[in-house]
Amino acid sequence: MLSFDWHRFLLNDQPATFLFEVVVRVLLAYVVVFTFLKVSGRRGVRQLSLFELVVILTLGSASGDVTFYDDVPVLPVVLVFIVMLALYRFTTFLTARSVRFSKWIQGDVVTLIKEGLYVLESLDKLNISEDEFFMELRQDGVEHLGQVRLALIEVDGQLSIYFYDDDEMRAGLSVLPPEHRQDFAQIPFTALYACTHCGQTEEIEKGQSRTCSRCKETLWSVALKTRRLH
Structure with missing residues (x-):
């Protein structure tokens, strides 16, 4: 043994x-x-x-x-x-x-969000998932992109966020996780929707399938108008 x-x-x-x-x-x-x-x-x-x-x-x-x-x-x-x-x-x-x-050596500061919309050029060159951005935005108290005037990715990877005042805030794309945000290719009811790729908002009628005029994507989510909790 x-x-x-x-x-x-x-x-x-x-x-x-x-x-x-x-x-x-x-x-x-x-x-x-x-x-x-x-x-x-x-x-x-x-x-x-x-x-x-x-x-x-x-x-x-x-x-x-x-x-x-x-x-x-x-x-x-x-x-x-x-x-x-x-x-x-x-x-x-x-x-x-x-x-x-x-x-x-250090890289450039990248503009991620401007006036409540994703900057398309930044989305194309960044090697990071949308879920990671949404997580960081939620941790800073963001519920939808319409609350954000400007968001910058600093050279150290941190996110700097500048908010709209409540009276300037607009409707925007929800940054909530999938279980709290539904996405649609065919619109279930008439409302203001936000493109899930770039954040562009458009009024779309029930039953329509719409291509985003800004980024040419076809998936939409109901735009949120809630104010940010201070």
């Missing part, structure tokens, strides 16, 4: 004293990563740009290896952090002095 080798399972060929070395390695990696974040001036992960995320992932790989592999020496890993910090500083220096380089 085979017996289970607990020592191989828990430590493999390492002596028990290696556990103390792991503690020291983890503390060192923690201090180096924390120092990098402090020196870079970032207060949180959601503020990271694409370049900074690449840097953090690279540092995470280096710090992960040094924490539990006994054949990974510490000094080369420290050198990795020093070089990455130098690259980060050099990149931020170029970003501050070149608009073209800054856009290449």
